[in-house]
Each structure stands twice: as structure tokens, then as C-alpha cells.
Amino acid sequence: MELALSLGDAPKPFTFLDRTPKVSNKDLGFCMGLGSGSGGSSDDKTVSREGDDGIDRREVIRDEGERRVSSDPPVQLELLPFSPVPRSHPPMQLRFPWLTDNLVSEPGSSDEPGRSGLNVNRFAAVATATEEADDGAALSSPNSTVSSFQMDFCVRNSGRTKRDLEIDAERACSRASDDDENGSTRKKLRLSKDQSAFLEESFKEHSTLNPKQKLALAKQLNLRPRQVEVWFQNRRARTKLKQTEVDCEYLKRCCETLTQENRRLQKELQELRALKTSQPFYMQLPATTLTMCPSCERVATTTTTTTNSSNAATNATATTAQNAAALSLSKARLYPFPQVQPHMHPQAQTHQAAS
DNA sequence: GGCATTTTTAGCATTACGTCA
DNA sequence: ATTGACGTAATGCTAAAAATG
Numbered sequence: 487m488e489l490a491l492s493l494g495d496a497p498k499p500f501t502f503l504d505r506t507p508k509v510s511n512k513d514l515g516f517c518m519g520l521g522s523g524s525g526g527s528s529d530d531k532t533v534s535r536e537g538d539d540g541i542d543r544r545e546v547i548r549d550e551g552e553r554r555v556s557s558d559p560p561v562q563l564e565l566l567p568f569s570p571v572p573r574s575h576p577p578m579q580l581r582f583p584w585l586t587d588n589l590v591s592e593p594g595s596s597d598e599p600g601r602s603g604l605n606v607n608r609f610a611a612v613a614t615a616t617e618e619a620d621d622g623a624a625l626s627s628p629n630s631t632v633s634s635f636q637m638d639f640c641v642r643n644s645g646r647t648k649r650d651l652e653i654d655a656e657r658a659c660s661r662a663s664d665d666d667e668n669g670s671t672r673k674k675l676r677l678s679k680d681q682s683a684f685l686e687e688s689f690k691e692h693s694t695l696n697p698k699q700k701l702a703l704a705k706q707l708n709l710r711p712r713q714v715e716v717w718f719q720n721r722r723a724r725t726k727l728k729q730t731e732v733d734c735e736y737l738k739r740c741c742e743t744l745t746q747e748n749r750r751l752q753k754e755l756q757e758l759r760a761l762k763t764s765q766p767f768y769m770q771l772p773a774t775t776l777t778m779c780p781s782c783e784r785v786a787t788t789t790t791t792t793t794n795s796s797n798a799a800t801n802a803t804a805t806t807a808q809n810a811a812a813l814s815l816s817k818a819r820l821y822p823f824p825q826v827q828p829h830m831h832p833q834a835q836t837h838q839a840a841s
Numbered sequence: 842g843g844c845a846t847t848t849t850t851a852g853c854a855t856t857a858c859g860t861c862a
Numbered sequence: 863a864t865t866g867a868c869g870t871a872a873t874g875c876t877a878a879a880a881a882t883g
Contacts, residue, residue: 716872
């Protein structure tokens, strides 16, 4: 049994969304609730320096949390595989922003019929996020595409209603503001199923995030970059733990198998010893030994015959044959490793061929 | 280029919160 | 209503890598 778990070492673009054009009409996947924040204030921008230092980062977090509620309808993103696309709703596609080649640069210039690429600035919440990302991107990467990406998603119907998502966002905001009042209390926002599902899908592509990806993901999910970062850290830890459990289970089974095999071999050895004492001709068998070729240090098999027992062997041909068969079977069982091929040194081979 | 210092990041252990039976 | 178990978000610390002077 072998488990292959690729975690993807090198950062690379998420590819599962690259495939979306192929399944564009069938759809992708999960229903994503984006609680839209209110329009970004100038204050928001001043504090969106995630990464400058820990303190500043926490400040950003607080401010972003306050923004989490809006009267704007939340944007729902369907990510459930191949769910039907209601005609009444424009087709959407949630893309990772760093996949610029997939993005629709201008509304209406979509390469896919029926898909309306929406400029992120059309949504107040996203516009806010863009402003933050501009700051963040400017810090993390001067050539970052984060600031200029345009998210291509539209409102879609899903199992959850818009109101549900609004309630989610309101609850999150209410908790956040309560915490802010308390000051010292630890915030713990439970991510929605949709957010988790999207993060999960992202994790399948990348087990680690670069700053650009982190920012973009945070924007899309309306989370703080730190939350995305933490989620990935915890997710990696869970993966590792799970893998450890699997490995442990596997080793346990190996151990059990080997213990059983050991018992069986011990038993067989006892039987062979009993056979040896009861049948003295057992010793007349040719002995197979392993020797090391001195020149190339490879193992070779040699067979020697006990010469002084030839008569006895002749007299007991049948018995010896039986013993030989039993012994060879036993040897095969005793040493279930890849057999050492009889080795002959190249020089010896040429010599033998010549003679 | 080599070195010292600072910053960033991932990993890890742990804590604390939310949910559920 | 309470409680304990569990899952998981969040925190703090460390070491290594990367960036900077």
C-alpha cells in the first residue's frame, strides 16, 4: 500500500479553475457566499498594510472586520460540480485573481458567450477589497496583478439564499464588533461551508500560498489575509496529521504481518530440524552458499557437493530427492527476498566461452 | 563577494472558541 | 441547562530563508 500525497512544493497557479472554460456551462462547484463589505473608507486604506508588522496587521484585521456587513446583496458563487445554470442568472465564474489569462478584461468582452465578465469595481464590497489589495500588492510585489485583476463572477442561485449569506455576514460582523468592544477577547469566526469549500479547493492546487495568492484569496472570500494564511497552516497540519495516522496504520499492519511470518518461519524451522534428525541423508544434499566475487564484489552462488557421501546418496536417491525438494521449498520460504542471480565474473565468462 | 542584521515565512505546539451529543 | 468531546480558528514561538545595508 502506498499513498501518494502531493502537496505541491513549487507555487503554481491554481489549475482547477483553468479548466473552467471547458465546464463553463456545467459549472464549477461550490456555492460561495461573499459577504460584501461596505464601501471602503479612507480609514480602511490607511491601515491596510498587512505585513508591515504584527501590530499593524492586527489593526487591519479589526478594520476589515467592521466592514463586513453591508446592505449590498452578497455575491453567491456556485462551486458545486456541474450544477445546472439557471437561465435567470447570468453565468458566473469564480476565478483566482492571479489567473490573469483566464480573466475577462472588459465587461462584455468575454470570450465565452453568455458570460458577463464583471469588473470588480462594480461591486462595492469587491471595490473595497481591491483598494486593500492595491496597497497589499504594492507592498508584496510591484508587478503584482492583484491590483488590476477583475473578478469575473456574477450572482448565481444556489442552495443557500442571499439572505442566508447576508445573515452570515451580519453575524460575523456582530461578533467582530462585540470583540472589538471587549478588546481582549479572542476572535474566532467560523468560516462558512462555502468559504471552507473554496479554500479546500484552493488547497488541492496549492498547499502553500504566496503573498499574492493569499491576498487574492482573501479578497475573494472576503476574509482577512491572515485568516487565509492561518487556514492554510492549519490545513497543512491536518494533512500531515492524517498522513501520519495513515503511515502509522500501515506500519502497524506491516508489523503484524511480519510477526505472523516470523512465527510461521520459526515453526517451519523447527520442523526442518526435526526432519534433519530423523533423516540423516538430509546432510548429503548439495550445499548452496553465497560467495562474494573478490574482484567486483558481487554475490555469486556456488554449489558444492559432498564427495564422500556419494555412495550413500546413491543408495538413497529417492529420499535425497524428496529432501532436496523440501529444502529448496523451505529455502525459498525462508528467504523471500529477490533472488541473487548466479554471478560469474566477466573475465571468467569469456574464459569459459573460449574453452 | 562576504558578512551582519532585519524581515518574512512556514512549521509546530498550544490555546480557546463553537458546536454537538 | 450543563458538560465533555471534538473540530478548528487563532496565537505565540522558533528556525530557516530571503532581503537589505
